[in-house]
Amino acid sequence: MSTLTLVVFLVGSLLTSVLSAVTGMGGGILLLSLMTFFLPLGTLIPLHAVNQLSSNSIRCFLLRKNVRAWIYLPALAGSLIGVVFSFLFLKKVDGRQIAYLIISLFIFYSLFKPKKLPSITLKKKGFFILGLVCGFLGPLVGAVGPMIAPFFLRSDLKKEEVVANKSCIQLTIHFLKIPTYYSLGFPFGEYKFEMLALAVFAFLGTKLGVKILKHIPSHIFGILFRVALFAAGSRLLYKSALSLGIFGP
Numbered sequence: 001m002s003t004l005t006l007v008v009f010l011v012g013s014l015l016t017s018v019l020s021a022v023t024g025m026g027g028g029i030l031l032l033s034l035m036t037f038f039l040p041l042g043t044l045i046p047l048h049a050v051n052q053l054s055s056n057s058i059r060c061f062l063l064r065k066n067v068r069a070w071i072y073l074p075a076l077a078g079s080l081i082g083v084v085f086s087f088l089f090l091k092k093v094d095g096r097q098i099a100y101l102i103i104s105l106f107i108f109y110s111l112f113k114p115k116k117l118p119s120i121t122l123k124k125k126g127f128f129i130l131g132l133v134c135g136f137l138g139p140l141v142g143a144v145g146p147m148i149a150p151f152f153l154r155s156d157l158k159k160e161e162v163v164a165n166k167s168c169i170q171l172t173i174h175f176l177k178i179p180t181y182y183s184l185g186f187p188f189g190e191y192k193f194e195m196l197a198l199a200v201f202a203f204l205g206t207k208l209g210v211k212i213l214k215h216i217p218s219h220i221f222g223i224l225f226r227v228a229l230f231a232a233g234s235r236l237l238y239k240s241a242l243s244l245g246i247f248g249p
Contacts, residue, residue, distance in 0.1 A: 001194055005038045013198045014205040017055045020145070021163065021209020022216065023228040028052050028145045028170070029235060045139075046181040047191060047198070049174045054199035056171035058206040063164035071165045074124050075131035076172050082135020083176040090139055090184060104146075104237035122151050131169065138173040139180045145170060146232040149225070159221040163213060 012034045020027030031051065035044040060067065122130060130151060134144045148169055152162045182188060188195070216224070 001039075001191075006194060006197065008038070009035065009194070010197055010201045013051055013055075013201040017202045017205025018209040018212070019228070020055060020167075021059055021206045022212050023221070023224045027055070029232045033235060042186070046178070046186045046188065047194065049177040049181065050188075050195045051198040051202055053171065053174040053178070055202040055206050056167045056174060058203050059163060059167035059210065060171050062207070062210045063160050063167070066158065066160040066164035067168055068161060068165055070124050071127050072168045074126075074128035075134075075169045078128040078131025078133075079135030079138075079169070079172050079176060080131075082132040082137075083139065083173075083180060084135075086136045086139045087180045087183065089136070090180070104233045108233055108237075121154055126151075131172075134169065134173050135176060139177045144173050146229065146236060149229050149232070153226070153229075159213065159216070159218050162221075162225070163210075 009031075012031050016027030016031040016034075018027070019030065028048070032044070032048050035048060038044075039047070130148065134147055137147060138144045145166070148166055152166055157165070178188070213221070
């Protein structure tokens with residue numbers, strides 16, 4: 001990795017970590033999009049996983065009092081099962097473009113559904129299924145934040161609870177991706193310096209973002225969360241359209 005590429009990644013890690021800490025999402029998919037300009041998919045997704053593991057770990061720690069066991073524990077159990085199926089799937093096929101399309105359509109349903117259609121409000125068992133699906137999709141698509149986010153468009157959680165619990169689920173998914181990629185042959189040892197540097201900048205950005213979060217009114221947070229979700233959904237829809245050849249060969 002060239003020095004210029006590393007500097008771009010470090011600045012991107014800092015800024016996107018601030019964004020994720022403030023809005024609860026958006027940073028991971030933005031950083032992943034940035035990395036696609038410099039690295040092949042097989043390299044950037046494992047490195048992105050390490051960076052997001054650092055960023056989400058810090059958010060979980062700083063907001064640990066807002067983590068709710070009825071949300072996180074079922075999602076943890078589901079993700080442990082889902083990642084096993086993902087590992088078996090990745091050994092045979094690449095289904096990223098279909099996964100991107102499904103997630104993007106799901107996001108837009110959550111944002112723009114008519115009032116008569118049902119809201120997506122999960123109970124305990126629902127978070128198990130969410131963990132199962134995200135555990136499967138995580139190693140495939142890299143960033144699962146947009147998949148998780150629609151389930152946190154609910155009025156019974158404070159903004160700190162939204163960010164804390166969503167971060168803990170993402171932390172689990174990113175942590176499980178690392179042994180998955182290692183088993184598939186990714187040489188993590190060759191990127192020790194890059195991973196450490198990305199983790200440090202993710203820490204700095206996350207700490208700053210959490211401080212900002214505490215001073216943002218709840219209604220402003222709701223607007224920012226929806227804007228970030230819309231941007232992530234649009235990006236995923238565009239990527240799936242490119243992969244499926246909708247914009248030409």
